[in-house]
Amino acid sequence: MALLMRILMSVTVVVMSAGCVPNVTTTVGQSTPDPLAVSQRDARFLALLPNVKTNPSYARTVVDTPTKAPPGTIVVDAPRHLLYLTLPDGKAMRYVVATGRNGFAWRGAVYVDHQAAWPDWNPPVEMRGRDPRVKKTSGGPENPLGARALYLYANGADTLYRIHGTNDPFSVGMPVSSGCIRMSNADIIDLASRVPNGTRVMVY
Template sequence: MAAGLMLSGCMQATHFEATDTKAFKPKDKELLAKVRYENTPVAEPFRRAIVEYHRKESPGSIVVDSDNHYLYYVLDGGKAIRYGITVGEEAMAWSGIAKVGSMTEWPAWHPTPGEISRLGVPTYVAPGPDNPMGSRAMYLYSGGKDTLFRIHGTNQPEYIGASISSGCIRLTNEDAIDLYGRVKVGTIVVVLEPKHGDSPYNSRLALGAGGTGQAGSY
């Protein structure tokens, strides 16, 4: 846990960012207005913020610190945008180096056979405000193959800062829209192994290795 605390402790928030609804598309505004979940405000430690960033990942990469429930989008000048996230329970958590292999706005949900068996969910959930995938999905690929792990929105924003999901990385729908607008297919994603918050891996290393880090490869 010490390494994870090191990552969190050396990156203090410099200012919180208000949601910029001007960046929302008409479909975003329409569907977000129809949500039926309780839109509980995210606790202050997990609100989107610009923070000092002292690790080695290159600007434009994503780093997920599951221990502390944060996702960082690395900026120039020693800064990063920090988002609060929901992550997978320890037994289902994924770690490694991947790339964003595809991206979708307001995705449908196709649960895996394991999720269908474990959660009792249907085989298909249509896009919309009640879909667990939320407003945006970024699909993580490793070695050219879909890892089945995603960074996506949520219909349960009250759990931001908790470990309850089936292994995927959830943001509020508003934060998912914000992050989606910054990344592209090919963006490097480093998901730190638990208790490895000070991992030396960086996006140049990942690119040099072809971005083929496997789950649990740390």
């Protein structure tokens, strides 16, 4: 926990001058990931997960960007459970996400160090201490990290936070995580296909 606190202290805390209030003027609903981004393993694992009907308002959507961040930046509006990938021409792709529950929310500027498809999950010691049922899980449909994970670093150090998929789609749109940003598997596949390593991530 001391290491995590030192890392978080090094994260640059920033204030968004434009705020993160959605200003939707153009909508392009997409309920499934880009077929080019989905592998055969994705299709096989996704078929094993329950087919959950989500709120139509949760569909990822192109909006007028609510932030002044340059194109190619991930901006997370944690209180509103929204993630934006900024695009050219003043637009952004908006996704609905789950964020940290009370006591686990955080703010800062980090970056995507690397990515993984259907990664193994090795929960930190602190998390295992809070819940003895938590254990290392191999990548697959039962893994809490879901279809993709973007590993967030600050100043060359792992923050232990991730932007990742989930095997609990009902949690999307709620403050339920231990600080990680959860997305539906369809959305994390889509986001991961759009961003390279080194992408800046700003959490407010």
